[in-house]
């Protein structure tokens with residue numbers, strides 16, 4: 001007789017150390033499980049998580065308590081229907097197509113180069129501390145046309161806002177710090193918004209001040225809340241994805257050699273990283289009516305925790321789900337950064353990540369420049385650095401030994 005394993009606790013230290021065995025138990029034995037610690041229903045199979053992202057019965061009303069207080073106002077993730085469509089249309093053009101290619105690609109390239117310059121001649125560095133945590137925030141700060149000297153303050157505010165969003169255990173100190181950071185960020189931004197309204201420039205903040213769709217424009221508070229969302233949504237996520245991607249390649253030298261030789265594989269390596277170790281491990285939803293999923297029924301109004309990290313390893317959906325394989329046949333790089341993706345790291349449906357193409361561009365630029373600058377890289381500490389975090393997850397540090405190349409000139413392949 002086989003005994004049923006205990007249901008895992010997603011707030012336990014064992015889960016934080018390695019959630020993937022727990023995800024497997026959930027998928028196999030408890031595909032719908034009420035978790036008392038978060039008072040939410042955990043769903044873990046690909047089919048159920050994908051449905052929760054696509055089916056409008058799963059509202060995102062939970063963001064009223066999870067997100068709105070820290071951002072100081074309603075933002076895209078909690079909106080639905082026409083309000084969401086109009087707001088999304090106001091901001092989305094800046095994150096794709098010509099705007100991204102012509103206006104922001106040079107900003108991304110410059111920021112990657114400047115950060116790499118700070119360790120270009122070093123024998124060793126921590127790619128998390130010196131590159132990954134800084135790069136996406138530097139890019140957003142420059143895109144918005146904010147003062148680079150304020151980077152540290154912005155970084156502090158965004159870390160507290162992300163803390164508020166990830167506060168699964170409802171720690172009151174973390175909640176207070178998030179609320180305070182939201183207020184300080186808004187107070188910092190308001191005078192700058194006034195300046196841009198009076199004299200718009202070529203930056204993203206000016207675009208947000210002047211954009212109009214179907215007679216709707218963003219008021220000051222809409223803009224401060226959206227900037228707070230951008231810093232939180234576009235900073236830590238890309239940071240963790242980038243560090244994880246480099247870590248996975250260093251841990252798989254054959255795949256690193258393949259990517260080094262054929263840079264067109266970088267999007268595939270990024271997509272596989274997002275599947276294998278998604279930076280956002282879980283997202284919540286609130287069904288407006290009773291819904292039936294694998295394993296049972298969820299009552300209307302309950303909180304559902306969609307376990308992205310588990311869905312992306314579902315053996316019902318992927319062959320060898322626990323293997324990192326840039327060339328896997330069941331993940332499509334061409335659609336991995338669109339709402340037609342066959343992974344759920346960016347969610348799916350109407351809230352599919354607005355910044356997916358920006359993140360892809362950032363990662364392509366960063367990985368290309370790192371490979372160009374360093375013809376050889378290896379783990380400095382001999383072991384593969386571990387991931388940390390429960391709500392968002394990624395390497396806390398990534399110490400690497402570096403062999404510098406010829407200052408930006410692509411080094412010959414070994």
Ligand code: HEM
Nearest residue numbers: 076077233234237238241280345346347351353354355359
């Ligand atoms: C690897 C990097 C990233 C990952 C894994 C990621 C993940 C996600 C996920 C899972 C959602 C869905 C949230 C939900 O439906 O509740 C989302 C939405 C969003 N993301 Fe990203 N994101 C990344 C990069 C970015 C970047 C670079 C930006 C912009 C600077 C950004 C801006 C947004 C915005 C504005 C939304 C809300 C979209 C909506 O509700 O319509 N993200 N992202």
